[in-house]
Amino acid sequence: MKNYLLLSLAMLLAMPVFADKTPVPSEAPKSYEAECASCHLAYPPGLLSQKNWQNIMGGLGKHFGTDASLDAKSQAEITTWLVKNAASKYKYSALAPDNRISKSAWFIKEHDEVRAEVWKRPSVKSAANCMACHKDAASGGFNEKNIQVPPQ
Ligand code: HEC
Numbered sequence: 769m770k771n772y773l774l775l776s777l778a779m780l781l782a783m784p785v786f787a788d789k790t791p792v793p794s795e796a797p798k799s800y801e802a803e804c805a806s807c808h809l810a811y812p813p814g815l816l817s818q819k820n821w822q823n824i825m826g827g828l829g830k831h832f833g834t835d836a837s838l839d840a841k842s843q844a845e846i847t848t849w850l851v852k853n854a855a856s857k858y859k860y861s862a863l864a865p866d867n868r869i870s871k872s873a874w875f876i877k878e879h880d881e882v883r884a885e886v887w888k889r890p891s892v893k894s895a896a897n898c899m900a901c902h903k904d905a906a907s908g909g910f911n912e913k914n915i916q917v918p919p920q
Pocket residue numbers: 803804805806807808811816824828831832834835836846867868869870871893894895896897
């Protein structure tokens with residue numbers, strides 16, 4: 769028991785080393801890629817709070833103007849994984865308006881240099897379309913070195 773506690777403490781102490789990178793979640797269940805990446809990016813769970821993910825998973829029948837409902841098994845499996853890997857760092861864990869990463873305070877601040885016209889370009893269409901500019905978004909990479917804003 770004592771060793772276990774020490775190990776937990778060591779893991780906690782080691783965590784801040786990674787705190788500035790996009791959190792790397794435990795491996796996603798296959799259902800997440802299959803069910804949540806057909807219309808858009810499989811959004812990294814660590815960019816949204818637990819409560820936001822619960823709201824999203826509880827309202828899939830009316831999902832941003834579309835029906836994204838699932839069978840009960842996949843729904844339960846995905847919800848558990850999203851909630852477990854939801855944002856832990858304060859910046860990302862604040863409740864985001866409309867359950868949108870793209871409306872969270874940190875998102876707006878990080879993107880304040882992107883002009884309104886840019887979001888409307890045909891190749892971008894929406895702030896939710898992370899991949900239009902973040903070339904590594906599909907693998908969870910949002911580093912500023914890998915951003916290419918499309919010219920139109
Ligand atoms: C049938 C298509 C479809 C499926 C399937 C789908 N979504 Fe979405 N989702 C959308 C649309 C449309 C939007 C709004 C996109 C926009 O504003 O450009 C959206 C937006 C989102 C957003 C907010 C993006 C932002 O920050 O603005 C999240 C989070 C999200 N979806 C999660 C999920 C999860 C989790 C699943 C799987 C359970 C899922 N989606 C499955 C269509 C879908």
